[in-house]
Amino acid sequence: MGNVFQSVAIVLAVMLLFLGFRTGLVVASLIPMAMIMTLWLMNLLDVGLTQVSLAALIMALGLLVDNAIVVSETMLVKLENGSKPIDAAVEACQELIIPLLVSSLLLPQHFYPFFSPKALWMKSWGRYSWLSP
Secondary structure (H helix, E strand, O other), X not given: OHHHHHHHHHHHHHHHHHHOHHHHHHHHHHHHHHHHHHHHHHHHOOOOOOHHHHHHXXXXXXXXXXXXXXXXXXXXXXXXXXXXXXXXXXXXXXXXXXXXXXXXXXXXXXXXXXXXXXXXXXXXXXXXXXXXX
């Protein structure tokens, strides 16, 4: 847990440093909120905190932070071009919904061996006997 808290603190510091205080604070506030909600739901569903669940949580937080940075940067560009704040937020989300959804759905499958393209190719050649039914 100490490593998790250290990594969150480092990400928070980097967000505040490179995105500016206001944008960095908004993006960085997603991390503790997502962690608290995830741990609360895990407790509610009686899911144990294991190495695998921590790795999944860290990967999910990485996706969340990446998506938040992309959306906030797009919003800032639209604000600089003269859009109203609400319009900039709506336009940025509408513009990025498909690319962010696709990247969020495709990236985790590379970490799951059964669905990765390499594992499926190897299974078709019979090299992963543990994947065979």
